[in-house]
Amino acid sequence: MIHRLKIGIQGTVQGIGFRPFVYNLAHEKKLRGYVSNTSIGVDIEVEGESTQLDFFIEAIKSNRLPLAHIAKIQMTAVAPQKNEGFVIKESESHVNKITSIPPDICICEDCLKEMQNPGDRRYRYPFINCTNCGPRYTIIEDVPYDRPYTSMRKFTMCGDCLKEYMDPSNRRFHAQPNACPVCGPGVTLYDSSQNALKGNDPISSAIDLLKRGHIIAVKGLGGFHLAVDAEDNRAVMQLRARKQREEKPLALMAYNMDRIRRFAHVNPEEEVLLRSSSRPIVILKKRIPNSISPEISPNNQYFGVMLPYTPLHYLLLDSDISALVMTSGNVGKEPISIDNGDAFLRLGNIADFFLVHDRDIYLRTDDSIARSNDNQARIIRRARGYAPSPVYLKKDFPQILACGAETANTVCLTKGNQAIMSQHIGDLTNLESLNAFEQTISHLKRIFDIEPILVAHDLHPDYLSTQYALKETKGKKVGVQHHHSHIVSCMAEHGIEKPVIGLAFDGTGYGTDGRIWGGEVLLARVDRFDRLAHFGYIPMPGGNAAIEEPWRMAVSYLYHAFDETFWNLKLPLFEHIEKGKIRFILEMIKKGVNCPETSSLGRLFDGISSILGIRQKVSYEGQAAVELEMAITASEETPYPYEYIKERKVYLISTSPIIKAIVHDMQRGKSVGNIGLRFHLTLIRLFSDLCMVLREETGCNRVVLSGGVFQNAHLSSGLGKTLKENGFDIFAHAKVPTNDGGISLGQAAIAAAVYRKHLTG
DSSP states (O other), X not given: OEEEEEEEEEEEOSSSSHHHHHHHHHHHTTOEEEEEEETTEEEEEEEEEHHHHHHHHHHHHTOOOTTOEEEEEEEEEEOOOOXXXXXXXXXXXXXXXXXXXXXOBOOOHHHHHHHTOTTSTTTTOTTOOBTTBBOOGGGBOSSSOOGGGBTTTTSOOOHHHHHHXXXXXXXXXXXXXXXXXTTSOOEEEEETTSOBOOSSOHHHHHHHHHHTTOOEEEEOSSSEEEEEETTOHHHHHHHHXXXXXXXXXXEEEOSSHHHHHHHBOOOHHHHHHHHSTTXXXXXXXXXXXXXXXXXXXXXXXXXXXXOOOSHHHHHHHSSSOOOEEXXXXXXXXXXXXXXXXXXXHHHTTTOSEEEEESSOOSSOOOOOEEEEETTEEEEEEOOTTTTTOOEEEEEEEEEEEXXXXXXXXXXXXXXXXXXXXXXXXXXXXXXXXXXXXXXXXXXXXXXXXOOOSEEEEESOTTOHHHHHHHHHOOSEEEEEOHHHHHHHHHHHHHTOOSOEEEEEEEEEEEOTTSSEEEEEEEEEOSSOEEEEEEEOOEEOTTTTHHHHOHHHHXXXXXXXXXXXXXXXXXXHHHHHSOHHHHHHHHHXXXXXXXXXXXXXXXXXXXXXXXHTTSOSSOSSTTHHHHHHHHTOOOSOOOOOOOEEEEETTEEEEESHHHHHHHHHHHHTTOOHHHHHHHHHHHHHHHHHHHHHHHHHHHOOOEEEEESGGGGOHHHHHHHHHHHHHTTOEEEEOSSSOSSGGXXXXXHHHHHHHHHHHHHHO
């Protein structure tokens, strides 16, 4: 009996070889019909014997395409047409665009082999790609994902490329960025005055310049990198000086795993991350000794390392260079450059030479960052290779724009059961970043055809993301508390709808009382929360200045614990900071002048880092806390005493017993490494104890960990393990950043819940 089915598929099914897979499968089963891209996914009509149709449908559902994700399949029986063969039809448009756009994908093994084969027509071609690899999100202007809607439209395929593109049995069948040296993009090497250097092989010339200690701006997939030889200490220091990046770790790129293992330890989970098609920067433990410049990652036990992900990268590293620094092509907190002219303008005082190409980057996308913790891959920065793959939600959401936080900004748009999180945009602290933020919103709204009816934003009135939401957008505005967003972000990632005990630990977040929160224990539901516990408020002398100069927080914590007697203590603080400055800060605290109050655990890390003499002034966010964690050398210790008292239904956690115990250890000559470990163990014991008390009071056994402080591996691993041992169900971020990069997802989920509650009364 002959039957015909109309099959509609939604999900990540465009730009990843899905149509050729369906085409070849239909021919294998001798079925008739067609497959076509639409703006909502893929449409299939297929006709044949019922048994063959069953095989066909099962094969589609169980496909092994690495980047395909089928979110929804709808099947309807239609009348047989008895047409001949199975074809791929032209893409169709549709008013309701909800197809998933694939992220950019690293070069596949087949393309790499061809590029390295002297007999192949794409030998050493830096833009080789196929259906299974290459640029996607960064070159797409609109959907459906076809060449005329990408930045490849200006390159007309030659006869050989077109033949591949039209051949369903070819790996480049309907590969939209398909190109070769005859018809595709090319590479040119320039000096900083925009003069093209003569020579037949600009990549080999660039390698020679790198070996001679020069800084080269390299145009990549989602923007420019600044590259130097990672073993050349002088070149690295020069890069830092010109880029105004004093001490923040610089990312490394090495040709293969063998070279990475020369300078870093790699466990099996980390190797899987490194080799994945997303190719993130992976945080790896340093091998000691190593030949990498000590200026790459000072005062840190780790490197950030990635494997090459474009053909151009492989060609650059196919030499005797052990590793290259590949840091973002920007100055300070500006967005990375993506346009050739802009790069010459903004990076001209940093780079000596520019290795550029003529394939336009439509949307800037930084490298992603990930680490393996507790045998689980955890995304720290979600960008290239991951965005804009959706987070699939448990329920359908209305169309929402969530504008995210001020630092590590991402935005999130929702439609149906998809939460489309943008790539990492960065800190919204300047006009260039705000422009990138607005461009990303416009782009995502267009390609996913979203017109938000709700706009979610942080409560902080001074955040540029909040101001944008309130002034520049249509739709009902929903203000969302920062730490509630953190917890609900993790809940949305894991599909949790029941109440949780949420531990939200970070540096800064605007509280409902107008103070700065950051050491919060919440009873969180998706639509609301109760504050169960927090650190007692401590003055932040100078506001943001106390973030940049942790010694100010040290003075605040010491004065809170010891009053004026802290002057009698023998502390590194008095050796590093002039007493006159300390007296001035102390007067500010006493008089309450420019001293906003905070309950932040991030600020407690900063203060203790300063008290221990580790870090008095930071050059990047979180530096004092990172170096406090890195200072841990001991493996066994005991926690310090701690104290929390219930006042008006909320537990207040006192910092004073911890500060006093730390100072006592210092007076006894205990090492910084031991004290650092004791502090971490104290937090682990304190919050596991507190969670057990709260479980008795609330009946809630689910604990969610979220916030930037949980990037601290000692704390997140230790606390998670202890809570599990005490019978809790623990949920932490994996696919969504635990830092402010995950805030937008939480904002969207809260806005949806508030909206549903309003509709139902």
